[in-house]
Amino acid sequence: MTRKLNYTYFLLALMISSMAIISVKGQKIAAQSNKYSRSSVTPIYIRHSDSRLSIFDYVDSVKVSDKYDQNFIGENSMEVNFKMISENRIKFYELMDQSKNSKNLSKEDLANLNSKISEISKQMSFEDSLRSFQIVAKLRLTKIPNRLLANLLIDNKLGYMTLAKLEERALYDATDSDVMQAKSSERNMSSIKDRAVEMLNNVYFWVYDSNEYKVNSDEKDSRLKTHYLRGSVYLIKLDMDLLNKNGQFDDLIFQEFNTTKLKAFREFNFPVKVIMRKEFSSSANNYTIDYSGSVSNALSNLSKEKSAPSEVKYIFKEDNQIQKELVDGTMFSANEIFTTDYEPFRVKASVFASNPIRVKIGLKEELKVDHLFRVSEYRLDKLGNPFEKNVGWLRVKKVVDNRKKADGKMEPSTFYKVFSKGVDKGMKVQYFKETGLVWGLSYNALPDNIFSGPMLNIDYITNISPGLRVGLNVGGFTELKSPTWNISELTGVYGSGLSFKGRNLIVEATSQKIIQLNLIEITPYVGAYYSTTRMTSITIGNEELSALKYPDIVKLAYNEIGGLAGLKFGINFGKYTQLNFGYKLGFTFSSELKSDNEKEGTKIIGSLYGIPSNLSVGFRLTGF
């Protein structure tokens, strides 16, 4: 028996270690050796022919993230002669609404509906490509690229082109290494300024084509409203490659006052290309919760024995604030989407030092604590061809403020391993966009406890402190049997023992701090829980009263609220897999047995199902 058990453990250990080895073994990736360089962005908001949106009062003052240089053209809106929402899109939304409520439809009607949706989707796709064509045409017609380039290149006082602005950007973009090299060269910082023209290769427009603005009211309190703005956002690039290939840009340069050249520059049809179109969404509430009021209310209510439910105080926002937040939200949304999908926007750098792991990036690159980075290195195959090999994953531990021009003495930010082989100096690190949510499943193994049963675990990466996460766990759905309670009053009727069977539901909210030791994680956490156990049978003495016989029993629930603390040990097998084991202990604050027919339940001292505690085994399925 012992031998068999040992063999099982051996197999389990072998499986775990081989999984780890397989996962650590990096995969080959096509080499991408282009250097990361800052991009510049101009947001453009399309003003449709039928648009009544108020956001246009705020789009000119919108600010792009620190990761980009912002290009100013004076006015960030562009009028077009098509409608915000086309007839086809309205029809599409109507059909989608019908599809959501399709439970009552017959099979034939459903097939008909789906065919209509498919047909209209095709039409919309054609319409979208036409819309994109119209947007680009309008962008060029209204000479927005000309205005942008004029702002970047032409000195209004001198009346001709200078590279002063772009040189400043090149200096801001330069790394410590660039600066040190420049300083030891004859031309000094001019060698960095030479890269000013290269900055024109990273000029982008984010063109917002909104197609829906709606205001939803809260079901319980109609004063509380949420404004939604959604639509498409186009990533459009100034096509300098084309201009340089044709040599047209050289003809446009004028470095002394020349009205003919200036006119030619202003009238030139600068080429742009659409890189991608994505859906954006932004929302803003018309209120904030007055937490100072709520806290003082809660404190004063604590002193009262039976408190009336405390009223949450709201501070209502002015419309201009809501509109401004909506516009800011559009920038945030586009940045998130494009950073995920567009490689040049994903920050990359090299490891500056390996113990601790340090990289010379920081707030200038919009770095936040716990941001995830992929580490890789270039290798040469037998023929000497380079390929990229994955080494592992890091998270940011400490972020430095590097929002200044490099001087050769910039402090690096610090990183920690979450799943990585040895990280050496010079290896490549590249930002990897996450949703911020980490999903997992766990099973609480000990029976007959309010913590028993399977659970869905959702953790949110807070980006406040390394490894600090908040979690929501929901689960249970398991039949529990309480210990038998001896009630002296029952003696002589059925016997003195009383026990309950029920099916539990448990919700936990936790705050956790992951202590990361590369592949290994130790996670202490604290939190609160709410559990409700719906009764399925009650046993009095030897008599079991089942809910099947006595349906009123189902109306009886055991509710418990408490705090909890726990510790979890995890081992990462890869970016998407972690096996963890843990123990948690609950502290009951209040518990009651309550029937659905009653307003108030019967208070119980302690917990009906014994001290809440359990051993868990779980898998994290997404993210580290």
Add this chain to the structure above:
Amino acid sequence: MKLKIILFAYLCMPFLTIGQIQDYKNFNYEVQFIRTGLQGTELFKVFAYGRNEKQCVENAKLDAIKALLFKGVPGSGSQRPMFTELSEMKEHNDYFKSFFKNDGPYLNYVSISNDGSINENDRFKLGNKLKIGVIVSVNKANLRTELENAGVIKKLNAGF
């Protein structure tokens, strides 16, 4: 046991010395001219091999000097090598051995020209070895003076 270690070390010594001699005669390196530096210096990008980053960087310094001395660097002010009489190399063997020894005088004429970082695109792993591109600054003027004074190369004004 001690005796054995001493004996082993003694037997290894000639091989170590041969290694040094062979090292400076090894012309397997890649050096590119980057730009002219300050006060008689030139900046080069050297792709050097080594077991680790530190060794690569040290080898890069060595390779840069070797390139200037024995091979020359295309596109730079040192297209022609400083030492052109390879047939006379044997004559100066002792000098070069001493010049290129570990922490030798060659280090006075070369330095790393950045903040110590390695560009991710200039680092390649090749089996157990590394190939790293490093920007180094070589003080060409002082190097020439040193070699002239040592009589290894002729002075530029010799023969006038």
